[in-house]
Amino acid sequence: MVNNSGRQLDLAFGALAHPIRRGILARLSMGEASVAELAKPFKVSAPAITKHMKILEAAGLLSRTKQGRVHRCRLEQRRMRQAQAWIEKHRAFWNAKLDALELYLKETP
Amino acid sequence: MVNNSGRQLDLAFGALAHPIRRGILARLSMGEASVAELAKPFKVSAPAITKHMKILEAAGLLSRTKQGRVHRCRLEQRRMRQAQAWIEKHRAFWNAKLDALELYLKETP
DNA sequence: GCTATTGTTAACCATATAGTTAAGTATACC
DNA sequence: GGTATACTTAACTATATGGTTAACAATAGC
Secondary structure, eight states: OOTTHHHHHHHHHHTSSSSHHHHHHHHHTTEEEEHHHTTTSSSSSHHHHHHHHHHHHHSSSSEEEETTTTTEEEEEEHHHHHHHHHHHHHHHHHHHHHOOOHHHHHHHO | TTHHHHHHHHHHHHTTSSSHHHHHHHTTTTOOOOHHHHHSSOOOOOOHHHHHEEEEEEETTTTEEEEEEEEEEEHHHHHHHHHHHHHOOOOOOOOOOOOOHHHHHHHHO
């Protein structure tokens, strides 16, 4: 498992690189939901949603349990934290520079 | 420019989804560098590096200026902060839950 | 048993990534 | 001028994404 976390970051960032998948995650951040509920805001076919779900699952960002014919989906926080940790790790160096832009952005979230 | 920031996030997260590009950004977080310096750690051809550079530039994560025949490359912090902001925005919801896993992860960075 | 609902799989098409080798552009050096 | 260096472009191949329609599996409700 030398560089497995690298592969995991590949999948996590790749999963975040699509607006539908980010929309699904945003919805799930407010609570669990079924696949149909997650699909509702988007004008794509059901199979397209299935594919996005698989990419999110493979990335470890989402998990689900089957209850009858409904799939109950929820966020997996761990991998998302890994992704955030990668960005933050390198922001530490930037903070050392602390230039005008950095200050500006701190004031305006 | 209704949903242009969405497209920008697509590109930023997509750019972060490859170990060579994350390596390039990590190197640049410690200071400016030439293309050759950025390429050195990786066992791929020069054209492959050129392509990664273009993806990083298109994502707005990297900029450069030509000095003679050498390209001086540097980080663009703004877009990286946008990407981080997206993750943090939704982590706020998760923090509200503050379940056992969240606590566990806080103790073990 | 029949039918509607939930969700997936299969098969297909278009485009984007990710890499290669070979050739080209532009600057530096002598 | 001639050659080496830094980097890009062109052309090609393989695989992954992102979408479609059509068909299938499994459960719920009557």
